[in-house]
Amino acid sequence: MSIRVMVVDDHPLWREAVERDLSDAGLDVVATAADGREAMARFPAARPDVVLLDLQIPEPDGVAVTAAIAEQSPETRVLILSASGEQTDVLAAVKAGATGYLVKSASREDLLDAVRRVAAGDPVFTPGLAGLVLGEFQRDTEQTPLTERETEVLKMVAKGLSYRQIADRLVVSHRTVQNHVQNTLRKLQMHNRVELTRYAIEHGLDEE
Missing domain, CATH: 1.10.10.10 (Winged helix-like DNA-binding domain superfamily/Winged helix DNA-binding domain)
Structure with a gap:
């Protein structure tokens, strides 16, 4: 079965590029969102296996969305894809329930590998x-x-x-x-x- 992915990022070009990379690799992008409120509104119907989430999104931010998803749907994996590699951001995301954390400088191959590993329950622990x-x-x-x-x-x-x-x-x-x-x-x-x-x-x- 194809992995169902939801992409949440407030930059349209970046969001579209990630969506294209995932689709080209045979993954099923079931929803996209530009901010935390939109993400939480679309999440229940989308039923993604993995939420690919930017931390710095309009409120609620990525940490709050991660915590809400972990509470609502523990079986859904959250993979953070952020421009920030700051310790405080990484720890906040993992403590909120993220299964993986990648910086946006990661290659397309690293991103696809991380999504597949997280979907399989394998934490992406750098x-x-x-x-x-x-x-x-x-x-x-x-x-x-x-x-x-x-x-x-x-x-x-x-x-x-x-x-x-x-x-x-x-x-x-x-x-x-x-x-x-x-x-x-x-x-x-x-x-x-x-x-x-x-x-x-x-x-x-x-x-x-």
């Missing part, structure tokens, strides 16, 4: 993102700590090893490596919720 996540957990190890194996896998990803190379090195299956990375993503998202809850309690927001 070396830089793995390093960021490790740092995030090391900063506050009391909250949802990583297991030794998860830390080991992330360190290898941070060094640029592919999931296949990691699987060979650890003598485990590719699926096992993928599961470790997915568990890490889930923990990071939970890590964010714990921090938000703590903030709410400390500031009396839970009593409003």
Whole structure:
């Protein structure tokens, strides 16, 4: 079955170019949107497998849209395609529920590969993102700590090893490596919720 993709970007030429690349590669572009409000309005009927989403879109922004999609449709994968590679943007997107993050300088081949991998449930975890996540957990190890194996896998990803190379090195299956990375993503998202809850309690927001 063809992968159903929704493309959300406020730049018409870029949106059309991405849509064309996806269609030419045999992927099914089921909807496009120019801003967060349009994306959320079209999402239910489109039922995409993957939402290819820019972060810097008119409100609600990409992080808010990612969180809403993760809440409404956990089986839908969100792949961020952003001009920004800033740490704060990357972490905010992943914590909101994104399964992958690419910068717009990525090649057409990298983009198509990322969409297919994300659709299959394989997180697109770049070396830089793995390093960021490790740092995030090391900063506050009391909250949802990583297991030794998860830390080991992330360190290898941070060094640029592919999931296949990691699987060979650890003598485990590719699926096992993928599961470790997915568990890490889930923990990071939970890590964010714990921090938000703590903030709410400390500031009396839970009593409003």
